[in-house]
Amino acid sequence: MTPVVQLKAVTREFAGTAAVREVDLTVTRGQFVALLGPSGCGKTTTLRMIAGYLQPTSGTILLEGRDATRLPPERRNIGMVFQSYALFPHMTVAKNVAFGLQMRKVPAAQIRTRVHEALDLVGLAHLADRRPQQLSGGQQQRVALARAIAARPAVLLLDEPLSNLDARLRVQMRQELLRIQRETGITAILVTHDQEEALELADSMVILDRGRVVQQGHPREVFRAPRTRFVAEFLGYENFLDLPGRGRITIRPEHVDVVEHDAAPPAGGESVTGTVAAVRFRGTDCVVTVDVGGQNVLATTTNDSLRAGSPVRLFLPLDRAISLTGTDSVPGDGGQGTPSLQHQQESPA
Numbered sequence: 001m002t003p004v005v006q007l008k009a010v011t012r013e014f015a016g017t018a019a020v021r022e023v024d025l026t027v028t029r030g031q032f033v034a035l036l037g038p039s040g041c042g043k044t045t046t047l048r049m050i051a052g053y054l055q056p057t058s059g060t061i062l063l064e065g066r067d068a069t070r071l072p073p074e075r076r077n078i079g080m081v082f083q084s085y086a087l088f089p090h091m092t093v094a095k096n097v098a099f100g101l102q103m104r105k106v107p108a109a110q111i112r113t114r115v116h117e118a119l120d121l122v123g124l125a126h127l128a129d130r131r132p133q134q135l136s137g138g139q140q141q142r143v144a145l146a147r148a149i150a151a152r153p154a155v156l157l158l159d160e161p162l163s164n165l166d167a168r169l170r171v172q173m174r175q176e177l178l179r180i181q182r183e184t185g186i187t188a189i190l191v192t193h194d195q196e197e198a199l200e201l202a203d204s205m206v207i208l209d210r211g212r213v214v215q216q217g218h219p220r221e222v223f224r225a226p227r228t229r230f231v232a233e234f235l236g237y238e239n240f241l242d243l244p245g246r247g248r249i250t251i252r253p254e255h256v257d258v259v260e261h262d263a264a265p266p267a268g269g270e271s272v273t274g275t276v277a278a279v280r281f282r283g284t285d286c287v288v289t290v291d292v293g294g295q296n297v298l299a300t301t302t303n304d305s306l307r308a309g310s311p312v313r314l315f316l317p318l319d320r321a322i323s324l325t326g327t328d329s330v331p332g333d334g335g336q337g338t339p340s341l342q343h344q345q346e347s348p349a
C-alpha cells in the first residue's frame with residue numbers, strides 16, 4: 001500500500017543550524033502517528049514541512065506516492081490544527097468550518113452537508129451559530145478540528161491541539177480525538193510533548209531528539225524497550241545504572257528489591273550496596289532513594305524501618321532490567337554519560 005506521507009532524509013536548517021536532521025518517516029493510511037519530543041526538538045518544523053508552509057533544506061517529501069517537496073500548501077490536501085485554534089472571531093462556528101470549503105469553491109449545498117457532518121462528529125451541531133468567544137476552550141478546539149475534517153484531507157496534522165486545555169478536559173478530548181479518528185479512519189499525525197497522550201492515542205510513536213528520530217514503533221513496544229537513556233527518561237524511567245558486563249540499564253523503582261545490606265542476594269540478578277539517602281512514605285509503601293557509589297537509585301519497599309543512613313543492598317532482577325543499547329549523542333554534541341557504578345561481585349548461593 002502506498003504510504004500517505006513519506007519523508008526521506010528530510011533536513012531543515014535555520015541559519016546553518018539543523019532543526020530537523022535526516023528524518024525518515026512513513027505514515028500509512030488510517031495510521032495515527034504521534035511525534036513526540038521535548039521543546040525545540042523539531043516537531044512543528046516537521047509538520048510545517050509536511051503541510052508545505054516550510055521547505056526542506058534537503059530531502060524528499062512524498063504525499064500519496066508523489067513527490068510533493070515543492071508543492072504549495074493549497075495543493076497538498078492536508079488539514080492542520082494548530083496549537084492556537086486560529087478561528088475567525090467575527091464568524092460563526094458554521095462559517096468558520098465552511099470557510100476553507102468556500103475558498104476551494106465547493107458547491108454550497110455540499111458545504112452545508114459537510115459542515116453539518118463535521119460539527120455533528122465533534123458534537124457541536126447545536127452551537128453552529130455561536131461565535132468562537134462564546135465557546136469554551138474545548139469547544140473551540142473541536143471547531144478547529146471540525147474545520148480541518150470538513151475539507152476531507154488525506155492527512156490531518158495536529159500540532160499540540162490539546163495543550164491549551166486544562167488537565168481534565170485534555171484527558172476527555174483525548175478520548176474524543178480517538179473516537180473521531182476511529183470513526184473517520186482519517187490518517188493523522190499528532191505532535192505532542194505529552195508521553196501519556198502519545199501512549200493513549202497513537203498506533204505509532206516517533207521520538208525526536210534535537211531534530212533526529214531516535215526511536216519509533218508501537219507505543220507499547222517503545223515503552224517496554226526504550227533504546228537510549230534519552231528515550232527512557234522521556235518516558236518516565238528514573239533509574240540508570242552502568243553495570244560492568246551488562247552495560248547501561250534502566251529499571252522501575254517497583255522492580256528494585258531492597259534487602260538487608262548483609263543478606264545473600266537471590267540468583268537471577270545483579271546486586272549493589274548503598275546507603276539510604278531519603279525515604280518518602282506513600283501510605284502502603286515507601287520510595288527510598290539509595291546512594292549507590294554517588295548515584296541515586298530509587299526503589300519501593302514496604303520495609304518501614306529504613307532511615308536515611310541505613311546501609312542496604314539493592315537487588316535488580318535481570319528480567320526486569322531494560323538494556324539501553326543505543327547512545328544519545330548527536331554528531332557535533334558532546335553526548336551525555338552515566339557515571340559507572342562500583343560493581344560488587346556476587347556468587348549466588
Ligand SMILES: Nc1ncnc2c1ncn2[C@@H]1O[C@H](COP(=O)(O)OP(=O)(O)OP(=O)(O)O)[C@@H](O)[C@H]1O
Nearest residue numbers: 014015019037038039040041042043044045046193
Ligand atoms: N523560523 C525559524 N527561524 C529560526 N529558527 C527556527 C524557526 N522555527 C524553528 N526554529 C528553531 O528550530 C528548532 C525546532 O523548532 P520547532 O518549533 O520545530 O520545535 P518544537 O519541537 O515544535 O518545540 P515546541 O514543543 O516548543 O513547540 C528550535 O531550536 C527553534 O528555535
Ligand SMILES: [Mg+2]
Nearest residue numbers: 043044045159
Ligand atoms: Mg512546536
